[in-house]
Amino acid sequence: MRKAGAHENLRRYHTTMPVIGHLGLMSALGTVAVAFSSGWAAGFSDVPSDGRLAQSFATAGVSSPRTLDGEELLRIGDIHEVQNHLQEAMPYYQRALAAFRATKNRRGEATSLMRIGAIQERQGNVRAAMESVAGAAAIFQTLPDKAAYARSLLQRGRLSAALGDRVAAERSYEQALALFRQVRDLHAWTEGAILLGHLRIDDGRIEHGLALLDEALSEARQRQDWGQEANALTIIAGAYARQERLEEAKRLYEQALRLTEQQRDQRAEAGIRVVLATLDAGLGLHDEGIVMAKKALALHQALHDRAREADTLALLGSLYQLQGDLASAMEHHERALALYRALRDRAREAGSLVNLAVVYEAQGAREDARETRGKAIFLLQSLSP
Structure with missing residues (x-):
C-alpha cells in the first residue's frame, strides 16, 4: 500500500502557447513537473485541520487570564495556517517570535522565523521570506539539531532559486543533503535530491541532474513514497523531452500518471495528462x-x-x-x-x-x-x- 504523501501538494505546469506542433517546443517540457511539497517545508509540523479545534484554541486564548507562551502561540498559528487562513496565522507567529526572544529561546525563535517565512512565501513576498529563513538558518547552525538546520538550508535553497541566485541555491541544497545523510533522514534527503537535480537540469547540466534524480527515484520507490516517486519521474521525463527523447519521456510520464490515478489525485493527474497530450502532438x-x-x-x-x-x-x-x-x-x-x-x-x-x-x-x-x-x-x- 503506497503512502498518501504530504498534506500539502502544489502542482505547477505550463501549456505551450499558442502553437504546439513542432519538436522544438518540446524543450519547454523540461520545466514541467508536479511538485509534491513536504509538510516540514512549510513549518516542520503536521497539524490537524479540524475547524472546531481551531475554535477551541482561539476561545482558550481569549478566556485565559494568563499570557500564552511561544509554543501555544505557534500551535494556534499552525491551525490557522493549515486551513489557509494566512492573515490569521501570521500575528500568532509574530507573537510567538517575540515571546521566544523575550525568554531567549533560540530554537523557538528560529522555528517562528521558519513559520513566518513560509507564510511570506505563500503570500508572494519571496525576499521577505528569504530574510526570515536565512535568520532561522543562522540560529539553527548554532544549535545541536542538525535536522532542523538542514531543513532550513533546504528552504533557503528553494528561495534562492526563486530569486534567481542559483549558485547560492545549489550550495544550500548540497549542505542540506550532507546533513540529511548524517542524521539518516531519507525522506528529506530525497526531497533535497529532487530539488537539486531539477536545478542542475534547468541549468543545462542534464546528465549531472539525471544521475542525482535516478538515485532519488530509487530511494523513493524503496520507501514507497508515491509523491516523491511521481515528482522524480516527471522531472526526469521533462529532461528527456528537452533532449527530444520523446518516447522515453512519454513512458515515464505515463508511470507518474498511474501513481496519481491510484491516489485519486485529480489535480496532479490533470497536469500530467496535459503534458502527455503535448508530447503526443510532438510525436504526431x-x-x-x-x-x-x-x-x-x-x-x-x-x-x-x-x-x-x-x-x-x-x-x-x-x-x-x-x-x-x-x-x-x-x-x-x-x-x-x-x-x-x-x-x-x-x-x-x-x-x-x-x-x-x-x-x-x-x-x-x-x-x-x-x-x-x-x-x-x-x-x-x-x-x-
Whole structure:
C-alpha cells in the first residue's frame, strides 16, 4: 500500500502557447513537473485541520487570564495556517517570535522565523521570506539539531532559486543533503535530491541532474513514497523531452500518471495528462493527444480550475488543428478565448486570437485572419511597459 504523501501538494505546469506542433517546443517540457511539497517545508509540523479545534484554541486564548507562551502561540498559528487562513496565522507567529526572544529561546525563535517565512512565501513576498529563513538558518547552525538546520538550508535553497541566485541555491541544497545523510533522514534527503537535480537540469547540466534524480527515484520507490516517486519521474521525463527523447519521456510520464490515478489525485493527474497530450502532438499522435487532453479538461472542470480549463481548451484547439479538424479547432479556441476574457488574462487572450487567426488562414478566410491578428497585436502592445 503506497503512502498518501504530504498534506500539502502544489502542482505547477505550463501549456505551450499558442502553437504546439513542432519538436522544438518540446524543450519547454523540461520545466514541467508536479511538485509534491513536504509538510516540514512549510513549518516542520503536521497539524490537524479540524475547524472546531481551531475554535477551541482561539476561545482558550481569549478566556485565559494568563499570557500564552511561544509554543501555544505557534500551535494556534499552525491551525490557522493549515486551513489557509494566512492573515490569521501570521500575528500568532509574530507573537510567538517575540515571546521566544523575550525568554531567549533560540530554537523557538528560529522555528517562528521558519513559520513566518513560509507564510511570506505563500503570500508572494519571496525576499521577505528569504530574510526570515536565512535568520532561522543562522540560529539553527548554532544549535545541536542538525535536522532542523538542514531543513532550513533546504528552504533557503528553494528561495534562492526563486530569486534567481542559483549558485547560492545549489550550495544550500548540497549542505542540506550532507546533513540529511548524517542524521539518516531519507525522506528529506530525497526531497533535497529532487530539488537539486531539477536545478542542475534547468541549468543545462542534464546528465549531472539525471544521475542525482535516478538515485532519488530509487530511494523513493524503496520507501514507497508515491509523491516523491511521481515528482522524480516527471522531472526526469521533462529532461528527456528537452533532449527530444520523446518516447522515453512519454513512458515515464505515463508511470507518474498511474501513481496519481491510484491516489485519486485529480489535480496532479490533470497536469500530467496535459503534458502527455503535448508530447503526443510532438510525436504526431494527434488522436491520442486529443483523448488525453479531453480527460484533463474534464478534471479541470471538476476542480473548478478555470485558468487550467482555458489552457486545456487551447491545447485541444491546437491538436484538432494538427489533425485537420478545423471546425473543432475553431470551437475550442473560441471557448478558450471566452474564458481568458472572463479571467482578464490579456496575454493568453492574445494567444487565443493568434490561434484563431491561424485557423482562419487555414480555412482561406484571410480577411478574418488579418482582422483577428490585428486584435492580438493591439492587445500585446497594450501590455508593453
